[in-house]
Amino acid sequence: MKPLGEAHKVVNTFTRDLGIDLPIIGGAMYPCSNPELVAAISESGGIGIVQPLSLTYVHGYEFREGLRYIRSLTSKPIGINLLIEKSSQRYLDRIKAWLDISLEEGVSFFITALGNPKHYADKIHGNGGLVYHNTTNLKWADKALEGGVDGLICVNDRAGGHAGAETARDLYDDLKHCGKPLICAGGVSTPQDVSSMLKLGYGGVQMGTRFIASQECTAHPDYKQAIIDAEEDQIVLTDKLSGVPVSIIENDYIRKTGAKAGALARLLLKGSNSKKYMRIYYSLRSFRTLKQDKQKAGAYHHFLQAGKSVAGISQIKSVVEIMDEYRHNLSP
Numbered sequence: 001m002k003p004l005g006e007a008h009k010v011v012n013t014f015t016r017d018l019g020i021d022l023p024i025i026g027g028a029m030y031p032c033s034n035p036e037l038v039a040a041i042s043e044s045g046g047i048g049i050v051q052p053l054s055l056t057y058v059h060g061y062e063f064r065e066g067l068r069y070i071r072s073l074t075s076k077p078i079g080i081n082l083l084i085e086k087s088s089q090r091y092l093d094r095i096k097a098w099l100d101i102s103l104e105e106g107v108s109f110f111i112t113a114l115g116n117p118k119h120y121a122d123k124i125h126g127n128g129g130l131v132y133h134n135t136t137n138l139k140w141a142d143k144a145l146e147g148g149v150d151g152l153i154c155v156n157d158r159a160g161g162h163a164g165a166e167t168a169r170d171l172y173d174d175l176k177h178c179g180k181p182l183i184c185a186g187g188v189s190t191p192q193d194v195s196s197m198l199k200l201g202y203g204g205v206q207m208g209t210r211f212i213a214s215q216e217c218t219a220h221p222d223y224k225q226a227i228i229d230a231e232e233d234q235i236v237l238t239d240k241l242s243g244v245p246v247s248i249i250e251n252d253y254i255r256k257t258g259a260k261a262g263a264l265a266r267l268l269l270k271g272s273n274s275k276k277y278m279r280i281y282y283s284l285r286s287f288r289t290l291k292q293d294k295q296k297a298g299a300y301h302h303f304l305q306a307g308k309s310v311a312g313i314s315q316i317k318s319v320v321e322i323m324d325e326y327r328h329n330l331s332p
Contacts, residue, residue, distance in 0.1 A: 009045075010330050014151065014181040014203035017130060018109055019077055021045035022326060023204030024194070025153075025183060028081030028111065029161070029305070031058040032212050032219050035066055039073035040216040040319035045327065049079040049111060052098045059218075063098055067105045080107050085114035103127045111153060113162075118147035132183065136164030138174045151181040153206055158187025160209045160307030163237065163247045172200055189309035191329030198330070209306045215318045224316055226251065226304050232311040238303065249304040 009021040026033075026041035028051035035055065038048030048070075055066040070078060080102045082095055099120060102110070110124055113134035121131045125148070132151040133144035141152055154171045155164040164171065168184050175182055181203035188194055189210040197205050212219050213227045230249050237245040238254070248254065 010198075012181075012203050014183070017150070017181075018047055020047050022323065022330070023183075023198065024323070024326060025049060025079070025111075025185075025204060025206040026211050027161075027185065027206045027208035028054070029208045029212070030054045032208075032217055032223075034059050034216075034218040035061070035070045036073065036218070037211060037214065037216045037319070038078060039070045040214075041211065041323070042076040042078050043074040044320050044323035046323060047077050047079050047109065048074075049081050051081050052094075064101050064105065067102065067107070071105070077109060078107060079109035079111060081111045081113070082120060083114050084112050084117065084120060099123065103129070112144075112149070113153075116147055117144055117149055121148040121150075132181075134162075134185070135175075136162075137166060137171070141175050141178065145178060145180065149180070151183065151203070152178065153183045153185050154202070156184065156186035158308040159185050160235075160247045160305050160309070162244060163307070168197065168202075169200060172202060176201055186307055187309050189312035191325050193309065193312060194326050195329055207309070209309045210313055210322065211319065212306070213313050213316050214322060215316060223304055227306050227310050227313055228316070230306065230310040232308045235306060235308045235310065246303075246305060247307050249306050249310070251304060253302055 009015070010023050012023060015021065015023050022045040024046035026038065026046055026048040028049040030051050031054050033049070033051040033054045038050055041048035050067065050070065052063060055061050056063055059066070061069065080098065082099060084095060086092070108129040110120070110129060110131050111134065112120055112131060117131055117133050124131050130150045132153050133147070133149040134153045134155055135141040135144055136155050144152060152175060154175060155162065156166055156168040156171050157164055158168070163186065166174070168187060172182060183204045183206050184197040184202040185206040188197060188205045188207050194205050209227060211217060213224045217224070226249055234250045235247050236250045236254065238248050239245055
């Protein structure tokens with residue numbers, strides 16, 4: 001799995017700190033971050049990010065075993081995504097175990113989300129690693145910076161998964177004075193998209209949707225074809241997956257059942273005490289549904305997560321081919 005044009009590199013603070021050739025993160029995706037996809041992104045010059053629940057619950061690997069399998073496919077840097085929002089003690093214990101195992105296995109790059117990263121950042125820094133944190137606005141960015149993170153994943157209004165509310169430009173303008181590398185997440189799929197975000201001032205980009213439509217991703221062909229067929233205006237938000245807005249493709253199932261939670265659910269999602277339990281309920285239900293969809297041929301008719309970058313995706317290609325397009329477009 002040798003990338004084409006390997007001599008071409010982009011050197012900035014982000015790529016230098018991580019030891020990678022291209023300022024491209026393969027975003028962690030549930031259920032789509034299979035080990036082969038993560039490894040292919042890293043091997044091709046970017047950095048693939050492991051989504052622990054996807055690795056263990058969907059793809060069936062014991063966590064340490066899964067990391068070692070990825071390591072058998074690439075010796076280049078990989079990262080780990082940790083969703084650190086306070087939940088059940090059982091889940092928090094699992095997060096801590098994943099962190100410990102990752103550090104023991106030599107992982108040095110982590111992306112945290114949905115909580116206060118300080119405890120995790122302190123431990124990761126103590127082991128010589130780096131922590132970037134997902135943020136959608138200045139308020140949450142400031143809290144992450146107080147927690148000692150090394151960079152920010154700036155999730156804009158074109159992102160797949162949990163999208164933000166601001167444009168990529170507005171988010172950059174809000175955060176450009178923070179003194180840390182900023183990574184654009186959302187709306188990026190073509191070489192021109194990558195180049196324009198770097199010219200704007202971002203240190204790199206994070207992409208998920210583009211890599212679902214790749215040969216190495218084990219998502220069902222129906223899912224990949226839905227991404228190829230979708231137009232930007234078919235990307236809508238639903239709160240039925242996790243209790244907070246998630247970007248999905250508006251397909252026949254969504255048009256029939258609706259993208260918004262019912263009136264009672266919306267009321268419970270607003271309650272200071274009830275919203276946590278509603279989010280846990282929705283998340284557990286969606287984990288089960290997404291896993292079942294992945295395992296059944298032709299079953300991709302529920303929630304297909306994708307961002308507005310679908311507009312620039314017209315073919316299923318290998319990760320090497322995708323990354324090589326970016327490599328040559330970014331070469332001086």
